[in-house]
Amino acid sequence: MRVELDNLSKSWDDVIGADRITLDITDGELVAFLGPSGCGKTTTLLMVAGIYKPTGGTISFDGHVVNEVAPKDRGIGMVFQSYALYPHMSVFGNISYPLRLQKLGKGEIKERVQAVADMMGIGDLLDRKIAQLSGGQQQRVALGRALVKQPDLLLFDEPLSNLDARLRLTMRGEIKRLQEDLGITSIYVTHDQVEAMTMADRIAVMSKGVLQAYDVPEALYDRPKTLFVAAFVGNPPMNFFDVDIVRDNGDFRAKSEAIDLVLPQDRGEKAAAADGKVIMGVRPEDINVVGDATPPAEGLTLNGEAVVVEPLGREDLVGISINGVDMRVLVDKTKEVAVGDTISLVFNTSRAQFFDPETELSLLWA
Amino acid sequence: MTKQVEEEAEALARVAVGAPGKQRSSRGRRARSTASAYGFMAPAAALVLTFFVAPGILLLILSLTNLSSANFSQAWNFIGLDNYERLFTDPFFPKIARNTLFYVLTTLIFFNLGLALVLALVTTSIPRRAGFFFRLVWLLPRLTPSVVYILMWKRIGSADPFGIYNQIVPEFLGGSGGNLYLGGSPWTFVILTNGFIGASFGMIIFTSALESIPKDLLTAAKVDGAGTWRIIRDIKLPMIKWPLLFIATYQTLSLLTSFEYILLLTEGGPGLFTTEVWALTSYKRAFASYFGNSQWGYGATWAIVLVTIALVLAVVYVKLFKFNELVEEPRIENL
Ligand SMILES: Nc1ncnc2c1ncn2[C@@H]1O[C@H](COP(=O)(O)OP(=O)(O)OP(=O)(O)O)[C@@H](O)[C@H]1O
Numbered sequence: 065m066r067v068e069l070d071n072l073s074k075s076w077d078d079v080i081g082a083d084r085i086t087l088d089i090t091d092g093e094l095v096a097f098l099g100p101s102g103c104g105k106t107t108t109l110l111m112v113a114g115i116y117k118p119t120g121g122t123i124s125f126d127g128h129v130v131n132e133v134a135p136k137d138r139g140i141g142m143v144f145q146s147y148a149l150y151p152h153m154s155v156f157g158n159i160s161y162p163l164r165l166q167k168l169g170k171g172e173i174k175e176r177v178q179a180v181a182d183m184m185g186i187g188d189l190l191d192r193k194i195a196q197l198s199g200g201q202q203q204r205v206a207l208g209r210a211l212v213k214q215p216d217l218l219l220f221d222e223p224l225s226n227l228d229a230r231l232r233l234t235m236r237g238e239i240k241r242l243q244e245d246l247g248i249t250s251i252y253v254t255h256d257q258v259e260a261m262t263m264a265d266r267i268a269v270m271s272k273g274v275l276q277a278y279d280v281p282e283a284l285y286d287r288p289k290t291l292f293v294a295a296f297v298g299n300p301p302m303n304f305f306d307v308d309i310v311r312d313n314g315d316f317r318a319k320s321e322a323i324d325l326v327l328p329q330d331r332g333e334k335a336a337a338a339d340g341k342v343i344m345g346v347r348p349e350d351i352n353v354v355g356d357a358t359p360p361a362e363g364l365t366l367n368g369e370a371v372v373v374e375p376l377g378r379e380d381l382v383g384i385s386i387n388g389v390d391m392r393v394l395v396d397k398t399k400e401v402a403v404g405d406t407i408s409l410v411f412n413t414s415r416a417q418f419f420d421p422e423t424e425l426s427l428l429w430a
Numbered sequence: 431m432t433k434q435v436e437e438e439a440e441a442l443a444r445v446a447v448g449a450p451g452k453q454r455s456s457r458g459r460r461a462r463s464t465a466s467a468y469g470f471m472a473p474a475a476a477l478v479l480t481f482f483v484a485p486g487i488l489l490l491i492l493s494l495t496n497l498s499s500a501n502f503s504q505a506w507n508f509i510g511l512d513n514y515e516r517l518f519t520d521p522f523f524p525k526i527a528r529n530t531l532f533y534v535l536t537t538l539i540f541f542n543l544g545l546a547l548v549l550a551l552v553t554t555s556i557p558r559r560a561g562f563f564f565r566l567v568w569l570l571p572r573l574t575p576s577v578v579y580i581l582m583w584k585r586i587g588s589a590d591p592f593g594i595y596n597q598i599v600p601e602f603l604g605g606s607g608g609n610l611y612l613g614g615s616p617w618t619f620v621i622l623t624n625g626f627i628g629a630s631f632g633m634i635i636f637t638s639a640l641e642s643i644p645k646d647l648l649t650a651a652k653v654d655g656a657g658t659w660r661i662i663r664d665i666k667l668p669m670i671k672w673p674l675l676f677i678a679t680y681q682t683l684s685l686l687t688s689f690e691y692i693l694l695l696t697e698g699g700p701g702l703f704t705t706e707v708w709a710l711t712s713y714k715r716a717f718a719s720y721f722g723n724s725q726w727g728y729g730a731t732w733a734i735v736l737v738t739i740a741l742v743l744a745v746v747y748v749k750l751f752k753f754n755e756l757v758e759e760p761r762i763e764n765l
Pocket residue numbers: 076079080081082099100101102103104105106107108255
């Protein structure tokens with residue numbers, strides 16, 4: 065099913081939950097709503113579900129405006145962070161509830177519930193009470209309940225947030241596989257960007273009720289249109305520096321008291337269009353320690369001091385200060401960096417981002 | 431302080447030695463915890479003994495005597511079960527029993543449970559402030575002194591052409607529905623006066639129970655395809671099962687023993703025992719007999735039989751509604 069949100073807004077008196085959200089979701093697509101707590105993800109989702117009445121704009125399913133359609137007539141299934149299972153019903157009672165409301169025959173209900181439960185791997189738990197299930201099992205029941213009525217649209221509100229890290233990983237893959245196999249259009253709300261990056265076909269990044277960006281994951285990562293998106297997407301987050309763009313013998317350079325780096329021609333030219341001060345962003349993996357693999361390069365190498373070393377296992381996240389400017393860099397374990405060491409860094413400025421400090425819009429992509 | 435150190439040392443030693451010591455100590459600990467459990471129960475037990483069991487026994491003794499205002503300067507005369515025989519052969523006994531049953535059931539079902547539930551469901555479905563305001567309005571009768579409250583109802587229920595009801599309602603209904611007055615429909619007024627007050631208790635309890643149902647559950651039900659009625663039936667009512675059963679039990683028992691509003695409103699009349707209920711009879715026999723003769727012994731007999739019925743009912747309710755499931759040990763390991 066195609067879903068279109070057109071200037072969709074919701075506010076309560078003086079609180080704005082969602083502010084003129086416009087986006088379209090094609091049939092069979094999984095779209096993630098990503099953003100920090102309180103940015104309006106749930107609000108938008110509940111409007112799509114028909115629980116909240118929009119205060120402005122429209123929601124269309126397959127071209128039909130559904131603003132006035134009751135939740136039960138929207139053909140949706142929903143999964144919650146809290147699971148929201150009915151505690152007084154058994155597993156069978158929970159999964160069969162949507163079908164019982166449709167007044168289907170006993171035999172058909174039984175068949176369909178069993179089929180869905182088997183698909184979710186909980187076929188032998190149908191008689192259990194909800195309180196007798198683990199969190200992971202409960203989430204499977206919740207998924208089963210959402211799927212059993214064969215919805216046209218699946219809504220997920222942080223479904224994995226209450227699970228432990230390992231289970232989250234497996235469930236993530238499972239949900240994605242199910243969604244692809246069944247081809248059900250889905251909206252997946254999360255504040256976990258790894259979840260969004262790995263599962264979603266497209267990601268809608270939100271902040272303070274406003275849609276910041278809506279694109280495929282790689283585009284958000286490589287071509288962030290706003291400072292917020294650049295800062296929010298990616299872990300560990302992008303480093304930002306206040307710099308002046310100056311022209312020097314035909315070369316563009318990013319300069320500040322601490323930094324002096326040569327920029328590639330194309331990016332430098334666009335960054336220089338802002339006329340002076342800009343915010344430069346460089347991802348931790350685009351800053352390398354000088355060594356055999358990365359020899360020092362003219363105009364791209366700076367020296368700094370390691371101030372924090374956080375072992376991540378495969379590599380260390382090292383906090384480095386270059387004349388008082390702080391940044392985070394991923395360093396191979398074998399380099400054995402210690403606090404206080406002086407390190408030479410090579411910046412990959414061909415992947416650097418530039419933002420206007422006033423508008424916070426990208427100078428490269430906006 | 432040293433004792434604590436000793437105990438710790440002992441515990442360490444036990445761990446080193448193994449199971450036998452452990453068993454002994456756990457038996458000791460159990461005995462100690464039982465003792466402290468009784469300790470914690472003691473104040474409540476003392477209250478119940480002083481204010482319920484002791485008076486109950488006195489009442490029982492009283493019911494076996496013919497003590498009354500006519501002979502209270504003399505020694506008590508035990509007359510065996512004469513009072514009980516007199517009670518059950520009283521020509522108005524069946525009427526009073528029927529009245530009591532009717533009064534309790536009608537008030538309970540339509541008001542203390544029914545109206546309370548409707549009020550709770552409605553006031554939790556409208557905006558919070560409005561809901562709060564309406565509940566406050568429904569609490570007013572309970573906050574009004576009973577004599578004032580009943581005086582108001584008497585004014586409402588005066589006969590045509592007086593009476594607030596008779597002056598207002600027929601006008602709106604185009605002349606019909608007139609002449610509803612206290613003397614003509616005493617039961618209507620008895621039930622209404624009690625019900626309007628009784629409903630607010632259940633309303634408060636049900637409201638808080640309904641408000642504690644997680645929002646996600648109601649959202650899930652809506653998405654699953656449930657309308658208002660199915661949500662009430664399938665989600666809300668089952669989720670407030672315990673408060674419902676509690677109110678049913680509690681209000682049955684308190685209605686069974688309540689009589690003050692009937693006393694103030696109709697005094698059990700009009701006519702002979704028309705709206706007289708058991709507790710009122712007990713009160714009248716003991717303290718306000720028609721001939722200025724307070725029959726304390728006979729009144730106590732009515733009270734004893736009523737208390738017995740209430741106790742039996744309480745036990746039946748507890749068994750029927752499986753209240754012990756409520757205090758079942760939590761099964762944490764299943765979560
Ligand atoms: N029923 C409501 N009444 C008033 N304000 C609300 C209501 N629901 C949400 N809001 C406000 O709308 C904003 C967005 O809330 P929303 O629940 O959509 O955030 P979210 O992105 O889902 O956050 P989280 O990740 O914490 O779940 C918040 O400022 C919140 O306080």
